[in-house]
Structures are given as structure tokens and as C-alpha cells.
Amino acid sequence: MLSVLKIQGGVQLKGEVKVSGAKNAALPLLTTCLLTDQKMVFKNTPRLSDIFTLVDLLEKFGVSSGNFDQNTLELKASNITTLIAPYDLVRKMRASILVLGPLVARFGEAKVSLPGGCAIGTRPVDIHLAGLKALGCDIEIDQGYIIAKAPKGLIGNTFTMPVITVTGTENLMMAATLAKGDTTLINAAREPEIVDLANCLIAMGAKITGAGTDTICITGVPSLGGATHTILPDRIETGTFAMLAGITKGDLKITNTNLNLIPGVTQILTNAGIELKEEANGFRATSTGKINGIDIMTEPYPGFPTDLQAQTMALMSLCDGASMITETIFENRFMHVPELCRMGAKITVHGSSAMVRGVKELSGAPVMATDLRASVSLVMAALAAKGETTLNRVYHLDRGYENIEHKLIPCGAQIERIKIS
Ligand code: EPU
Numbered sequence: 001m002l003s004v005l006k007i008q009g010g011v012q013l014k015g016e017v018k019v020s021g022a023k024n025a026a027l028p029l030l031t032t033c034l035l036t037d038q039k040m041v042f043k044n045t046p047r048l049s050d051i052f053t054l055v056d057l058l059e060k061f062g063v064s065s066g067n068f069d070q071n072t073l074e075l076k077a078s079n080i081t082t083l084i085a086p087y088d089l090v091r092k093m094r095a096s097i098l099v100l101g102p103l104v105a106r107f108g109e110a111k112v113s114l115p116g117g118c119a120i121g122t123r124p125v126d127i128h129l130a131g132l133k134a135l136g137c138d139i140e141i142d143q144g145y146i147i148a149k150a151p152k153g154l155i156g157n158t159f160t161m162p163v164i165t166v167t168g169t170e171n172l173m174m175a176a177t178l179a180k181g182d183t184t185l186i187n188a189a190r191e192p193e194i195v196d197l198a199n200c201l202i203a204m205g206a207k208i209t210g211a212g213t214d215t216i217c218i219t220g221v222p223s224l225g226g227a228t229h230t231i232l233p234d235r236i237e238t239g240t241f242a243m244l245a246g247i248t249k250g251d252l253k254i255t256n257t258n259l260n261l262i263p264g265v266t267q268i269l270t271n272a273g274i275e276l277k278e279e280a281n282g283f284r285a286t287s288t289g290k291i292n293g294i295d296i297m298t299e300p301y302p303g304f305p306t307d308l309q310a311q312t313m314a315l316m317s318l319c320d321g322a323s324m325i326t327e328t329i330f331e332n333r334f335m336h337v338p339e340l341c342r343m344g345a346k347i348t349v350h351g352s353s354a355m356v357r358g359v360k361e362l363s364g365a366p367v368m369a370t371d372l373r374a375s376v377s378l379v380m381a382a383l384a385a386k387g388e389t390t391l392n393r394v395y396h397l398d399r400g401y402e403n404i405e406h407k408l409i410p411c412g413a414q415i416e417r418i419k420i421s
Contacts, residue, residue, distance in 0.1 A: 002421045003394045005405065008414035009364055009385035012287075013250035015411035019238050019257040019282075020046040020402040021071065021231035024307075025193040027095040028170040029200055029231060030054050033063055033075035034102035035174060036204060038226030045073040045231055046402045049395065050093050057089045057096055061103075076226075080107065087113040087144060093399075094118055097125050098167055101175035104137055104148045112146045119371045121330035127165050131172040134159040135179055156181035156220055164189050164300040169216070170197055176218040177206040185216040191301040192261055196232045203227035233257035236307045237401065239265050240376055243308075243315045244408075245285035246274040247384040252411060255282035264302045268294055272315060293321035293358060298329050310336045310377035317345035318384060319358035326353040336374035339367040343381050343389070364389040369396040376401060383413055 021044035030051070033040040045051060045068070055065055055073070062081035066074030083103055090096040090113040103110035115125060125146075129139050132148060136155040140147045156179045161168060169189040174197070176183035188194070190212055198211030204227045207219040238257040245252040246269065259266055259278055266276055273290040276283055293316060298306040306329040316323035317340055327333050334354055337347050342365045346357040364387035369375030375397040382389030391397075394417070397404060405415040 001419050003417050003419050005379070005391040005394050006416045006418055007364070007379065007382035007389045007391065009362070009382055009387060009389065011248065011383065011412045011414060013244055013248045013252055013383065013408065013411040013413060016253040016255060017241050017407050017411055018255045019233045019241065020044070022046070022193060022196070022234040023048055023050055023400050024166070025196045026051055026231050027054055028098050028167065028174070028193070028197050029229060030058065030073070030075060031098045031102050032174060032197070032200055032204065033058065033077045034061070034099060035106055035178060036224045036226055037078040039074060039076045040226055041228040042073045042075070043071065043228065043230040045071050046234065047071065048398065048400060048402055050095065050399045053089065053093045054096065057085060057099065060086070060089065061099075083107055083110045085110070085112040090115055094123060095167060097128060098171055100128065100146065100148060101132065101171035104132065104150055105154055105175040105178040108151045108153060109149045112148070114141065114144050114146055119335060120333045123330070125168070127161055127163060127168040128171045131159045131161070131168065131185075132175060135172070135175055135183065154179035154220075156183040156218070158184040158186065160186040161188065166191055166193065169194055173198065173208065173211070173216055173218060174201065176220060177201055177208070177224060179220040181220055183218045183220070185218070186214070188214050188216045189300060190214060192232060192235060200227060200229040203229060233261060235261035236305065238262055239305070239308045240311050240380070242269055242274060242276065242285040243311050244380055244383065246272060246287050246291060247315045247318060247380050249287040249289060250411070251284070251286045253279065253282060253284050257282050259283050264299070264304045265308060268296060268304065272319070291315060291319040291358070293319040293323040295324040297326040300329070306330060306333060307373050309333060310373040311380055313337070313347065313354065313356060314340060314377040314380040316356040317347065317359060317362060317381065319356070321358055323356040323358070324353055325356060328352065335370040336377045339370070339374070339378055340381055342367055343385055345381070361386055363387055366390045366392065369393040372396050372400040376404070379404065383408075
């Protein structure tokens with residue numbers, strides 16, 4: 001069922017808004033069920049379409065999923081019937097590649113469709129594959145599928161990642177938990193989602209040190225057991241809500257999260273004119289009434305996240321002065337620019353940088369979501385704009401924001417979801 005969001009802008013958002021569990025932590029965490037025949041229980045699991053897509057894929061392998069009420073999800077992989085991840089499911093979501101490491105580690109083989117490119121860039125998986133090869137896995141590409149084989153099991157090794165990759169680090173860390181001997185991952189990603197995954201794996205019996213630094217050491221164990229794990233709060237949703245307070249000149253108490261999750265972001269938000277104050281179970285984001293132009297460059301954690309770049313651009317479109325936004329992670333992550341310009345923003349792109357000249361006012365317009373973060377940047381712009389915006393292709397938004405309109409309507413947002421087919 002396709003839907004659009006009709007948004008009336010111009011309301012200052014005020015009230016309390018709760019952050020969900022992190023999508024990008026939940027995705028690798030759910031695949032840990034493939035590493036054990038025991039039950040895994042995940043609390044604070046966001047009910048998002050990306051999560052349902054992954055659960056569908058896991059069920060295809062024979063994983064049984066228990067209740068998914070109240071954000072708790074149970075998974076058990078004691079009866080795996082196939083090791084093939086088909087194109088139809090993988091193409092829906094690139095993060096499906098996260099099943100590769102766990103499957104080959106526990107079962108000695110897997111056949112996973114190559115994810116292909118996506119709207120924000122080409123996004124190869126060569127480093128995931130090179131890392132698995134370093135662990136003794138035989139990799140072949142045949143008719144669009146990765147065929148991975150390690151019939152005698154994986155063998156620990158030292159592997160240096162040529163580029164920092166988040167899911168690559170996660171895939172290899174999971175694979176190494178069941179390898180023989182020691183693995184050292186050098187130039188590893190340091191995102192909080194990596195630490196959350198490592199904590200869950202440790203609770204399952206894995207031996208891991210260094211998660212959260214650029215060198216992760218894993219000593220393989222013969223088998224892993226089940227665990228119950230609470231997924232950490234979504235830092236991208238956290239930052240998005242803080243910026244929503246800024247762009248609507250509002251005042252939001254943002255709960256079920258904490259400012260320590262966004263170290264590379266807080267100073268920038270403060271400089272932009274959003275006051276941040278820690279409170280019990282979260283923090284308060286209050287607009288100072290002004291949006292100051294600031295410059296950002298996206299970087300791997302703890303730098304400024306690419307997943308908050310589009311939202312920052314929406315905020316900056318209403319700044320005093322100008323802002324320079326440089327994207328260094330993905331080569332094509334400026335698709336929100338023409339849509340924001342349709343709402344009156346003044347943005348010029350030069351290569352990987354965008355010059356945003358602040359305007360006094362945005363005006364509502366029909367716009368099109370092109371990817372997850374682009375879509376929420378348009379929701380932000382629409383909530384600040386004069387008049388009505390219709391956001392098409394809302395399914396992009398539903399991949400990563402749980403019940404966004406239900407969360408924002410109590411804070412004064414005027415958003416209506418309309419089914420169109
Ligand atoms: N790269 C390679 N080869 C590889 C892997 C990555 O060249 O084998 C390159 C990529 O093309 C990119 C850079 O390395 O230029 C970093 O990509 P990374 O692998 O870190 O991205 P990812 O793991 O595919 C995750 C998040 C993304 C987020 C990026 C960067 C998940 C499920 N996805 O993707 O989240 O943008 O890290 O922080 O964790 C989103 O939630 O909207 C989203 C796109």
C-alpha cells in the first residue's frame with residue numbers, strides 16, 4: 001500500500017519524543033542468531049520495514065521468530081534449512097549482506113546475492129569478501145551470487161581494512177567469533193553499533209576486545225550460546241529530533257537516549273543555535289530562536305555522521321548566512337538538494353560539497369523522497385515551511401523511522417498519512 005504524508009508547516013514543535021532502538025545496531029544484532037542454535041531475545045527492537053525485511057530473510061533460512069510485541073523479538077536458528085540468501089530479498093536491503101559472515105562461520109558455506117548499487121552510491125562489498133578470504137574462506141562470484149566456502153571452518157588472521165566500513169567490520173567480527181585462533185581487525189569502524197554488537201556477542205560467549213577502537217581482537221570459540229540483549233538507542237533519530245527542535249524553533253525533550261551517542265554532533269548543533277541540556281533519561285533540545293550557519297564534513301565515527309547530513313542541510317537552508325556541507329562517505333548523497341530547492345532552499349553543489357545560502361522562509365511543495373535520510377530531511381523542511389507539503393515515496397522513511405508521525409503529532413506537528421493505492 002503506497003502512502004503520502006501531507007504536512008502543514010509552521011508549527012513550533014514542543015513536548016516529549018521518544019527515541020527507538022537503533023536500526024543500524026538491530027540489523028547486525030539480529031543476524032547473530034545465525035551463530036547459535038540457542039534462542040536470542042532482542043529488546044528495544046525498532047518496528048521498521050528494514051527489520052521486517054531482515055526477519056523475512058532469516059525465516060527463509062529456517063530461523064523461527066517468536067513474538068515481536070512491544071519491541072521484543074525472539075529468534076532461534078536451531079533448524080536451518082537453506083544457506084541461500086536470494087536476490088529478491090537482498091536487493092530490498094543491502095544490510096542483508098550481514099548474514100554472510102555468521103552463516104559461513106557456523107555452517108562452512110553460504111550463497112548470498114550481491115547487493116548491487118543503491119541510490120546513495122555504488123557501495124561495493126569487496127572489503128567484506130577480502131576479509132573473509134583472509135580468514136581462509138574460498139569466495140567465488142557466480143551469476144550475481146557470492147559463493148563462500150570454508151568446509152573446515154574459518155581460521156583467525158590479521159586483516160587491515162583499506163577503508164573504514166561499518167557493516168564490513170560487523171560481518172568480519174561475527175565471522176571471527178567462531179574461527180580457529182585469533183583474529184585482529186585493523187582500521188575497524190568504531191561506531192557505537194559495533195560496540196553494541198560486540199557486547200551481545202560477548203554475552204553469547206564470544207571473546208572480543210577493542211570494540212569501539214580501531215583495532216578489534218577476537219579469539220575464536222567452538223560454539224556460542226543464546227543471550228538477551230537490549231538494543232542501544234538510535235543516534236541518528238536522536239540527532240534528527242534535536243535538529244527538528246532547531247528548524248521549527250521549538251523545544252523538545254528527547255527521551256530514551258543520551259548525548260554521549262552523538263559526540264561529533266553536539267558542538268555543531270550548539271553552534272547552530274540549538275541549546276542541549278542533559279536530563280534524566282535523555283536531554284532537552286531548545287531553539288535559541290536563531291539558526292547560525294555552520295560548516296560540516298561527514299566522517300566515520302566519531303566524526304559527523306553521513307546519516308545526519310541531509311537533516312543538517314534542511315536545517316541550514318534556513319540559517320543566517322551560509323553553510324558548507326561536505327560529504328566524504330558516499331559519492332551520491334545529495335539527492336535531497338533538488339527537492340529542498342523546490343521548497344525554496346538555495347543550495348549549489350560543487351563535487352562533494354554543497355553551499356547552502358540561508359533563506360528567510362521555505363514554502364510547502366509536492367516533493368519526492370529518494371532515500372531514507374533524504375526523506376526525513378524533507379519532513380523537517382516541511383514542518384518548518386509555510387503551507388502544505390506532500391511527501392511522496394514514504395516507504396523510504398518507514399525503513400528507518402518508527403511511527404514518525406505518531407511521535408511528532410503530540411508535539412504539535414500537523415502530519416497526515418494518506419493511502420494512495
Ligand atoms: N566500502 C567499500 N567496500 C566495502 C565496504 C564499504 O568500498 O566492502 C565503502 C563504501 O562504498 C563507502 C564507505 O566504504 O564509501 C563506507 O561504507 P560502509 O561500509 O561503512 O557503509 P555500510 O556499512 O554499508 C552503514 C550504515 C549506513 C551508513 C554507513 C556509514 C548499516 C546497516 N548501514 O552502511 O546507514 O550510512 O554505515 O556510516 O549500518 C542509513 O541508515 O541510512 C544508512 C545508509
